[in-house]
Amino acid sequence: MKLAILSRAPQAYSTQRLRTAAQQRGHDVKVLNTLRFGIDLSGPEPDLQYRGRQLSDYDAILPRIGNSITYFGTAVVRQFEQMDVYTPNTANGITNARDKLRATQILSRHGIGMPATTFVRNRADLRPAIERVGGAPVVIKLLEGTQGIGVILAPEVKVAEAIIETLHSTKQNVLIQSFITESRGRDIRALVVGDRVVAAMRRVASGDEFRSNVHRGGTVEPVELSADYEQTAVRSAQIMGLKVAGVDMLEGNEGPLVMEVNSSPGLQGIETATNLDVAGAIIDYIANQVAFPEIDVRQRLTVSTGYGVAELVVHGAADLVGKTLGESGLWDRDITVLTLHRGTTVIPNPRKGVVLEAEDRMLCFGKLEEMRSMIPERRRRRQKVRRLPKEPIPAPVEAAAS
Numbered sequence: 001m002k003l004a005i006l007s008r009a010p011q012a013y014s015t016q017r018l019r020t021a022a023q024q025r026g027h028d029v030k031v032l033n034t035l036r037f038g039i040d041l042s043g044p045e046p047d048l049q050y051r052g053r054q055l056s057d058y059d060a061i062l063p064r065i066g067n068s069i070t071y072f073g074t075a076v077v078r079q080f081e082q083m084d085v086y087t088p089n090t091a092n093g094i095t096n097a098r099d100k101l102r103a104t105q106i107l108s109r110h111g112i113g114m115p116a117t118t119f120v121r122n123r124a125d126l127r128p129a130i131e132r133v134g135g136a137p138v139v140i141k142l143l144e145g146t147q148g149i150g151v152i153l154a155p156e157v158k159v160a161e162a163i164i165e166t167l168h169s170t171k172q173n174v175l176i177q178s179f180i181t182e183s184r185g186r187d188i189r190a191l192v193v194g195d196r197v198v199a200a201m202r203r204v205a206s207g208d209e210f211r212s213n214v215h216r217g218g219t220v221e222p223v224e225l226s227a228d229y230e231q232t233a234v235r236s237a238q239i240m241g242l243k244v245a246g247v248d249m250l251e252g253n254e255g256p257l258v259m260e261v262n263s264s265p266g267l268q269g270i271e272t273a274t275n276l277d278v279a280g281a282i283i284d285y286i287a288n289q290v291a292f293p294e295i296d297v298r299q300r301l302t303v304s305t306g307y308g309v310a311e312l313v314v315h316g317a318a319d320l321v322g323k324t325l326g327e328s329g330l331w332d333r334d335i336t337v338l339t340l341h342r343g344t345t346v347i348p349n350p351r352k353g354v355v356l357e358a359e360d361r362m363l364c365f366g367k368l369e370e371m372r373s374m375i376p377e378r379r380r381r382r383q384k385v386r387r388l389p390k391e392p393i394p395a396p397v398e399a400a401a402s
Ligand SMILES: Nc1ncnc2c1ncn2[C@@H]1O[C@H](COP(=O)(O)OP(=O)(O)O)[C@@H](O)[C@H]1O
Pocket: 115, 139, 141, 145, 146, 147, 148, 149, 150, 151, 177, 178, 179, 180, 181, 183, 185, 186, 187, 210, 211, 212, 213, 248, 250, 259, 260
């Protein structure tokens, strides 16, 4: 394949290793400076310039977009996507991961363990927010920090308030997070490629530092992950939309707590700690997937009028429990089941013989009118208003008289 590594640091360890791994496998690889692209929307089709000239054809890109150029970098990646060039990490995925709040929001509905987190803006809401995550000591984070910079441990509520107010006054947004004491300055970095963890290490903070980042003096050691850590890492990367990711987890008393998902994970620390060819695994994965450029499935499937995608839940009205998919009648109603979610497992392309169980969730493509009656009620948090009593409230006597 012809591969472009998008990077502003051709000499960096990670870039060098990726380039070498690609060359060793007989691929045609170039390192292109992300900032030298020109996004060209002047012609009949989306195009790209590089250093002022039309870019030649590539089969795949591997974006390594630094934090300082997220906007331009993701625009370039998005342009490659529009041109049907394969990328393991999409512009969307990179954007999702880059902002710690956005990442936490997206992961929060999927049952991924995370440190308790809040985000507020008004001064009056600060104290309740700090209390909600368990009070001091509390961790304060800049939304787009990296390498441990912008992660502060505040020992007291008063100090936390002062720090957050100061940051707010300089227009910095911060999130407030419970301090996971039991992790004791250690965390786990799992390198996810595709659907598996290819390497993992434990990072240990130096001295009395609580941040275990290598850039903050942390040391690394290889670690054998248990199944729950592996699954959490892989699912987090999948949910974010990243096929190459470094997932950082704290070791909580109840299991893994995801802190962040990195879309351009550094390779030096993890390859040194584990002696594993992570760069090679990334290149092999891309070569294997290159025929499948990203497709915005929902958008593509919604272009036929009256058809769309919906998630249907097996229960109640349609009375599907115990029936096979073949007997369900969905097919006759012009509804195709793409995937079936049962608890935490997913059955892709479920066959006609699959027996439906209560609370199965089916991702379907079909006629919107047919699916409407089967769409579950929107999840409600709690009842905010009381239901009216069954018997009508008697009208006031005067009103009735007039
Ligand atoms: N809630 C927390 N409790 C305990 N330690 C934390 C917490 N959040 C972060 N840390 C420590 O600080 C380090 C940096 O935090 P992280 O959110 O990964 O920011 P960065 O993007 O700067 O690496 C982590 O690797 C971990 O060692």
